[in-house]
Structure formats: C-alpha cells, structure tokens
Amino acid sequence: MNPADTNGNGQPKIGVYVCHCGTNISAAVDVEAVREFAEGLPGVTVAKGYKYMCSDPGQGLIKEDIQANGLDRVVVASCSPSLHETTFRRATSEGGLNPYYFQMVNIREQDAWVHIDMTEATDKAKDLVRAAVHRVRFHKPLERQRVDVNPAVMVVGGGIAGIHAALTMANAGKHVYLVERDPSIGGHMAQFDKTFPTLDCAACILTPKMTEVRSNPNITLWTMAEVDNVDGYVGNYTVTVRHNKRFILEDACTGCLECIDACVYKVGKTPDEFNLGMSMRKPVYIPFPQAVPPLVVIDQESCIEFKSGRCKKTCVEACAERNAIDFTQNETFDTVEVGAVIVATGFQAFDPKRTPTYGYGVHPEVYTALELERLVNSSGPTEGHVTLRDGRTPQTVGIIHCIGSRDVNTNEYCSRVCCMYSLKLAHLIKEKTGAEIYDFYIDIRAAGKGMEEFYNRVAEEGVHFIRGKVGDVYPEDGDTGRVVLQAEDTLLGRVRKIPVDMLVLATGIEPQADAEDVRRTFNITCASGGFFMERHPKLAPVSTFTDGIFLAGACQGPKDIPDTVAQAGAAASEALALVDRGYVEMEPNTAYVVTEECSGCKTCLPLCPYTAITRVDEKAEINPVLCKGCGTCVAACPSGSIRQNLFEDEEIYEEILGVLAHV
Amino acid sequence: MSESIAVPQETAAWEPKIVAFFCNWCTYLAADLAGTSRMKYAPNARVIRVMCSGRVDPQFVMEALVNGADGVLLGGCHFGDCHYQSGNHKAARRFRLLKRILVGMGIEEQRIRLEWISAAEADKLRDVMTEMVEQLEALGPLNLQVPDEESSEVGESAESAELAEVTV
C-alpha cells in the first residue's frame, strides 16, 4: 500500500516538532539530537524543536509551517497523547490540514521521566520518532461523526454531592433522575450534628436542599433504587434502574407515621441503621424524621407478617383508607435514556474492628466518630446527651486520630476530614459534658477556610492535645469501667497513660464496599485507595475516562462538605456542557469492513460487545455509530477484510518497523 | 539454553530490544503514571499504543520478532476491566495459542509476555519491565535470521562423524 499524500507526488511532506517541555524533556533527552535525527528521515521537510509545543506560539509553529511549507503530515514528540493529542490535532486542523494527519510521540512520561541514561533515553526517543514518521505517512483524512445527545441526566447517589448536582442541573432546565439506594436521600451528612468549622447544624443546611429536590419538577427522585445496568455511550446511555421493595405505595403514603405507633411490636427490637445500632426501631420505620421522601419503610427481615404470614397487621388498620401498605410488592424496573451520568455514591466509614488494638466492639465505651455524631445530635438515640452506656456523663474522653488512615496496614492515605471532625467533636463533647478531652494526633491537618482558626479555638477551650499515636488501649485496674490510653507524647518525650471514660476513634473514609461492582456497571476504573478514578488529578477531577460519566464527592476521594459541594457543582457544569451542546463527536477510530473482500465467514459477528457488526447481504457490516473502536474484530478477521481507522494494519506495521529499523 | 549464533551485531554491549503493545486505557496510562511518579526502569522497550489488547494481531508479534525484537510485551486490562468489555479475553486466548506456536518454533517462552496492568499499577509496570529485561539479557539476542544459502557454501563437509548436538 502506498502512503497516501495530498500533494499527488507520492511522498507526503512531514513536519516534526520536538518539545523541550521546559526542562522536563530536555534535561533527560538530547532534544536537539532528536530534532536533527528527525530532519534526516525520509519525507521530513521540517524538523523543529521548541520549549513548549502546547503553548500558543508552539501551536503556531505547526500552523505556520503547514501553510508555508505545504506540509501533509505533522508529528509532535512531547508528552502523553492523553494530555495533548487533542491540542495538536486542533492546531493541525487550524493550520488547514485534516486533524488526523497528525501523530504524537510520548517522549516525556514514557521516556524522559523514567530513564536515567541520557544516551539511552535519546536513542529511545529517536526510535519512537522514526516510528511515528513511518506511520503518519499512512494516515488517512478522517471526519468525526456527530451524534445527538439526550438532554436528560442521571445522578447516582443522594448524598450532599448528588443533591447539589441534581439541583444545579434541574435549575438549568434539565430533567434529572436522582437514584438513591437508601429509603431517604441525605447520605452521611444527614447523620452529622454540627459541621466544622462554622458549627452549622448539618440538618439545617441539608434539609432545605432535600426538600427542594422533592419539590423540583425537573427531578425524578427514586429512592430504594439502584442502577442495575448501563448500556450505550456518551450522550446516549440506556440505564435500567431497579426499584427495591419498600412495601409501601409511595403515592399513597402521607408520612403520618401512625403505622409505626400501631405496629404489634410495642418497642423496637431491630438495631436502627441511622443511629448505627445505638437505638432500636420497629420493622416499620422512617429512617429519620426529616427523611425525603417522607415515607415509611417495612423491613422484610424483622416484620412478623413476612415471617409467619399471620400478623394482625395493625399497621394496615391504622393506615385505613390510604391503603398505602402492600406486603405483596415486588421489585420493579425502569429503563431510561440519559445523556450523562454523575456518580456520587459516597463513602463508608472505616470499620475499627479491623484494628483491634483500640478495643472497638470489645470494650463498651469505645465509639466511632459517626456514633458520637449520633450521640451529640438532638434527634439521636440519647437526644443529644453525651452519656456512657449506663447513662452516666463521662468525665474524661479520649479521641484518637488516624484510625484506618495513614497506616500501611489499612489505608495509606490521609482521610482529610478526621482532624477537623475530631476537633469539632472535642468541642461539642466538652460543651455538653465539661469533660477533660484528650486528642491523640500525629499531625493536625487544618487546611481550608476557617479551619486553622477553629483549631486554635478548640485548643483555647482547654482540650488537651497529645502528639502521639496510641499504642495500646486496655481496661483500667480496679473495675472502674475506664480504659487506659497509652501513648508516647512525642513532644514531651514521655509515655503517657491516660484513663478515659469514653474513647472516640476518628475512623477514616473508605470507598463503599461495592465500589468494584458499581464501577463495572459504569465502565469506569478505581485507582489508588479503591476510589473511582478521575480522568486527570489536576485538570480533569470530575470526569472519567468513560465519556459522559462524571464523579462527585467522596466516591472520588476523601473530602469535606465544602469541597464535595464544589465538586458536585463542577460535575454538574461539565455534564451540562455536554448535554447543552446537544451533540458529541465520536472519535473516528472505528472499524470498517471492506465489503468486496469479506467472504461472509461470520467469524467477526459474535465478537463485538456493542453488537456493532451485523450480517447484511451475506457480508459483515459495521455500524460506525455503535463501533467503539477496540479493533478486536480487525485482529480476528481471518482474511484481513476488516480495517480500523487510525489503527490500520499498515500503520501499525510501519510503527513496528520504525522502532526496530536500526536493529 | 540455545547456543548463541555467530551473526554479527555492531555493538559490543548488546541490549535487548522489546516491542510493547499497550492498551490505551490501562497499561498505557500505567506507563504514564510511572512517568508522572518519576519511577525509573530500563529503557529497552518501545511502546506501540493500541486502543485495546484485543487489537493486537498475532502477526504484529511475529513481525516484531522477525525484524529484530528480542522480546514482545503485551499489556492490557485485568479481566472484568476491559474498557470494551471483553477485548482482553480474546487477547488472552490468542496469546496462549500464539505462544504454543512460537515455542514450537524454537523461541524461548520468556520472550513473549502478556501482563494485565491497570491504570493504577505503575509499579507493576516498572517491575515487569525490569524483570523482562533481565530475563532477555540472560537469554541473549533472539536472532531469527534465516541464513542465506548459496550453492557454493553449502554441504562441503563430507564426513559423517562430526555432528553438532542437536535437539529435535
């Protein structure tokens, strides 16, 4: 096959640009030698080096040279294509050439930054440039295909991130499906009492937003719902949502709660999830008083009617003519079409049973931070009184930071919020009980607006700070009910043994237990720590490598409420940008069948996960809109009759020969 | 261990040459991450980016070996993670069949390697690179060249007794 050219003289004219990237590349690769080498390659008309190819003047070089030298092809040797391939394609296009007459060479992330010997790194750069020069001659002009985008969006997860994202997009006029698997939206924030550093009441700032969600006509709120399946591609996702059994008819229930009073259980016998098991609930319950939607739920596990079928059903009686209870309710499914999805599925708290040193689950007065939140909260199991299990007020309280964080045995990362919430809890506990509070910390991380000031305030309130990780927690001698916290106070250089009535563990933030399953549903990846991976840690923190799927909140990484809301707004705006534009342009790396070469052998038909290949008139045919460009069918075709745009066999062979040419 | 073949190479210090085919979504990003993390590894590999490990045609591997590569590395996503659902499964099956054939053709099995490396596993990439280079250094150059045979050069020796040790 002859290299295609636009000049008609059989040999394309290639421009090669070697980026110095400041000193990022030039410190490890002899960029001038690479440039000179490129100049000597057949077909290369122009070979230049420049400090920052991605900058305006750098891109300008490409545009000018295309015009001035009649270039047919452009090669840029710089950073990873995942960063700037689009940039240089655009520059190529603005210079008057089809943007796919461009090939990029990665001599930074995969060369300059990883190799020590400059000669070897330079040789590698030369090989890669030669391969690109060989390959680009065979590039063909390609057009991006436009596909319409569905203007509806879905938000998965009804915590503060999901709520904020949903409201933002609904207020922009988009239809939003908000899918939450718990019976109520609100997430973990609904369990908090006050929020740092301003000590805003969490419920006071959250519940208005929850109510807004319910009343916004553009939001379809589905609770007790989970995403079962996602098909399709950016702009055209088909999502199947499974509605789990509430056993309540949502349109009929008025939230009067009379069924709860009427329940044959006189007192609750099931540990209440919202209060983390510190109180009991009945089989019919409302998750918390401000639940949205304000509906009850029946728990199949503990309800007598499900166990024996012979309950008096006093609840049904109490519900009377509303008839909102339906014991026969089944799972139902809804399938909707959306253009984009924001994943805001939140976090789970670290389970300190995994670090038995601290005695959680063994000693009754060891609590997690979330449990304390419920204790200090006036709607909690103790109506806001911080008491020990037997009702006494604690006189000494210990708080240990970094439980399940900054620890090679559990999670290496810092969970970011624990120092601040520990300070908050210290303040609140002291305010309520007057107890002596001992904060055992490694570092105090108080970054952000008002945070350091809050730390100072709490310190001034007389909370004791001991810099040292508690090494042992054991019961005090003499059956006092206290535990002794033993730690080295590294600032004093002494071991301290402090008995406390109550111990609070500042447990860290982890991805949800089913993060792996969820990410497969959306075809995104998990990265370090198991959190969902963003497209780029700095420049693309809310998008993923799957176009049209965005991230918001703690599911992407530990963060506090201000950052969560900011990120949710960012995700909403990027989703809005996508659906507002109304179309997406598909990358033209699709496969196509050369019909006259195809024998109809059917080898390719079952290989495509997108069912893009069908049999038409006894030959294979590929739908370019469905084709995602993986190339599996291309490699499989036994007669070589399927090709892939941008990844033609000839192009890849040229790359192979190009990297090996000197061997 | 094969005897090294006396085919002239220009440099005294031979370095193994690896052609690597990395899938765009996992292994290529892992290699980028190794770069942004400034990990260091041997410079012997030349990476060719494909969208999916399922794009890798066994002919690519053969062309690489025949044109001077001492080893070929395929990098793709773990099962269940393929950006295109199942391309990596096809790659796995093709690779195993290809390997049987290449080993049958006298190529040591460490020369062709398939690794599942996710976008976060930059350290695995570095370790695989390092290990593969070490293994290839121990094996020596591949040298698949088929010697030219002119009429005058061949079959001069008439005697029977001296036969090199052969393995069939």
Add this chain to the structure above:
Amino acid sequence: MSDKPKVAFYWCSSCGGCEEAVVDLAEQIIDVVAAVDIVFWPVALDFKKSDVEAMEDGSILAAFVNGSIRTNEQEEMAHLLRRKAKVLVAFGSCAHLGGIPALANLWDRDDIFKAVYLDNVSTDNPDGVLPSVKTPHNGEDVTLPAFYQTVRSLDQVTSVDYYIPGCAPTPNVIGDAVQTLLSGDLPPAGTVLSPDISLCEECPRLETKPQDLSLERFVRPHEILIDEETCLLAQGLLCMGPATRAGCGQLCINGNMPCTGCFGPTSRVHDQGGKYLSAVASMLSALEDEDIDSALDSIPDPIGTFYRYGLASSLLRRRKMTSVDA
C-alpha cells in the same frame, strides 16, 4: 520450427501431484497441447537441461515450476528457467508457499540427516555415512546437489510472476490460469491466480454456520461422525476455510473433510497461521487460563495445522536454528 508459444514444466521438491494435476486436465489437455509447444517437462518428455540452456533468454513464454526449493540444483534450475522464460509461474502450494515439504523447516539439516541416515531402525548404516556434495569413488568424484538447511518457496530464490495455488491446483484453476496467460491480458505481476477472498464465500455449507459460533474445544475428524450438510467449523472441526483463498471448488468440503488451507491466505494477510490463530482463539468460549489451555490441547499440532502448506513463506519461515554453518 513451430511458432506456437513455448511452455516449460519443472518439478523441484514435490510429490508429483502437480504433474498429475496437469495431466488431470483430461480433455482440456488436448487443447493445451494443441495450443502450445512444450519444450521441457522432465516427468513426461525427454528434453535435457542443456536444451534449455541453449534457448534464448525470454524465449519461453511461460515456465510452470512446482515444488519447493530444497537443493541447490533446484535453485539453479529456478534461476535458469527465470532467465529463459518471460513469465515464471509458481505452480502449486510448494512453489507458492513452501508446501508440506516446508514443514521440514522445524528441524535443521543435521537433525534430518541424523533421523534418516543414522537413528533410523530400518536403515543399516554401520559406518554412519551421510550424503555429501562430493564423494570420491573409483578415482572420480561423485556429486550430489547440496541439501539446504531451509526449505524455500520459489519466490524466495527468484522473482515470480504468477502463482497458481493449490495442493494440487484444481483443474478449473489451472484451466483458468492458462487461458489468462494465453490471452495476453495479463494481471499485475505477483498475482495469485484465484479469487482474493476466503473459501467461505463459495462454500455450500455457509448458511448452516451460526452467527454466534462459540466452541469449547475442537475435535479431530476421526473423533466424530461428520455431518455432510453442516458447516465443519460449527461441528468443531478446525477448518481453515475462513483463512484460505477460494477458487478450488471446495473439493475437500465436498469430500466431507475440513479445508486444510492449501490455497494460502488472501493478499491482505502477512502470515496465514498467525492470522487464523487469531480467529480460532476468538471462537473459543474459555475465559480462565486453565480452561483456555484445556481447549487449546484439543489442537495437538498447531504448527502442522496452521502452517501445513505455508511454513516456508510464513513470517518466521523456520524453527529457530540451533546451529549454523559459518
């Protein structure tokens, strides 16, 4: 002196099947003989090499050479016929691709000699004599052609104008090719004279092949009762049809046996075995490594299966040599 176009036939390392194929043209052979002047055909006629040497270069219209190149004598004849013929045609799989004799490329010459002349139970060779190029005998030197290390296809020793594929080429392919050559309307040099599309296109069983074929393993022809109507691949037999050029009239399929690939690959393919293994692996249902290996165990001789005719012309060409003459 006839002014009919001159043709020559020669056989290199071959089984004689291609010579039979020419004879098998049956009635058509009379037309062929009538239309041309055969000036060299060792199997059938008594012309000598010296006769060919005496001809003017390019005076033979077409030389049809079958068989692969194993000895220097065959290479010499190939070069000679190249000089004397306008058109050199590689006739049959051996000349086209190396053929079955090229499977010997899985061994070195020394291995072969040892197996044939020394380690063989039915060979009595107490002095361990091996064939050699020159052996003194009764005051003279008895010579033999040199036996190459590597079997080659015809185009690996000289330039070839056309290929007539097949083991052996079928009468229709030969007839069509000869007509084309005699017509004067020659296709581009290097063309393989059969359709550039794979066999499934003309296979009568294609409609019975499912669109979602997925196999747990392959079976060998002796392991099942082969249904006479259904696609052989669908029955689990490793049919090379999808990776092999059409044009043969599916003689093997019609004989209820899977295609073995003798027409070679289409022009888009660099290595028939490499390409088809990709398709074959894609057809398997196995997911985990152990299951994949177990499925692949049902192909006991992958090189023999995928490269039965094409080892010499494959990308690797031969098993890596364990020793080489300096």
